[in-house]
Amino acid sequence: MPPAATQARPKSAAKPAAKTAASRTPSKKVPPKPASTLSLSSKNYSSWSLRGWLMARLAGLDFEEVIVPPDDADARQEILLLSPSILVPCLTHDGIKVWDTLAIGEYLAERYPESGLLPEDRAARAHCRAICGEMHSGFSSLRSALPMNLKGDFPGHKVWSRAEGDIARITAIWRECLATYGGPFLFGTRPCMADAMYAPVVTRFRTYHVKLDRTGIAYCQHIMAMPDMKAWVAAARQEPDDIEELDMEF
Numbered sequence: 001m002p003p004a005a006t007q008a009r010p011k012s013a014a015k016p017a018a019k020t021a022a023s024r025t026p027s028k029k030v031p032p033k034p035a036s037t038l039s040l041s042s043k044n045y046s047s048w049s050l051r052g053w054l055m056a057r058l059a060g061l062d063f064e065e066v067i068v069p070p071d072d073a074d075a076r077q078e079i080l081l082l083s084p085s086i087l088v089p090c091l092t093h094d095g096i097k098v099w100d101t102l103a104i105g106e107y108l109a110e111r112y113p114e115s116g117l118l119p120e121d122r123a124a125r126a127h128c129r130a131i132c133g134e135m136h137s138g139f140s141s142l143r144s145a146l147p148m149n150l151k152g153d154f155p156g157h158k159v160w161s162r163a164e165g166d167i168a169r170i171t172a173i174w175r176e177c178l179a180t181y182g183g184p185f186l187f188g189t190r191p192c193m194a195d196a197m198y199a200p201v202v203t204r205f206r207t208y209h210v211k212l213d214r215t216g217i218a219y220c221q222h223i224m225a226m227p228d229m230k231a232w233v234a235a236a237r238q239e240p241d242d243i244e245e246l247d248m249e250f
Helices: 047-058 073-079 101-111 122-137 140-145 161-181 193-207 214-225 227-237
Strands: 036-040 063-067 090-093 096-099
Touching (some): 047 193, 090 101, 101 122, 122 161, 161 193, 161 214
Parallel strands (some): 036 063
16 A cells, blocks of 8 residues: 655744834935926016916915026016016926916916816806906006005005006906906906916005905905915015115105
8 A cells, every 4th residue: 555645744934034123113205396396586576476476376286486586687677577588487397398477377277277277168268368368468557657566555656547547447357257257256266367367466456555446446355365365475575675666655
């Protein structure tokens, strides 16, 4: 008879190596730097910087601010309305560089459609683009007569007649949008690209005590109550540098 088969004893599993003190200590994760940067100049004086910054915030973008010093020649010319500048604002995102505030807004609306930078409805979206374009290319008399200055306060300022025409047109745009889309922002319950484009005008109206109707006053209050606007204004008030040309007594 063949010998009875015997079962081989299973080899004992090797014991796992004891964890070292280093492996037991959780490693500290260094938060990655934002992949996006946004160049800005003065938060007190630069209306285009405010517009681009607000659009990036409304889009929910994580970005690092790159501040261009006010004594930079190009930034100073942009602030003083002497020439456009590609330096401020300028967005770098995922290796893509976008300058010009309106282009930044369109890029962010395309990249983050859920942000509501542009309205969902096609007609409202076209309307929004039209009034953004109007602000982007027009109202030069208003810009010259009422330069942005968040630290300034000029209750006795005399508004030029040409600037009064710009003010009338802007407030008419506000009334139409608020009546059509129900407010409290220009295209409904959420701030969008149009609100970012007109936010610096709100600050100008407050700085120079421009008289507005109830609709205009309420809209300005909603814009200034936005947390992002409060943060921008607070930062502007901390800026140490002044530009004498924009701090004259009117």
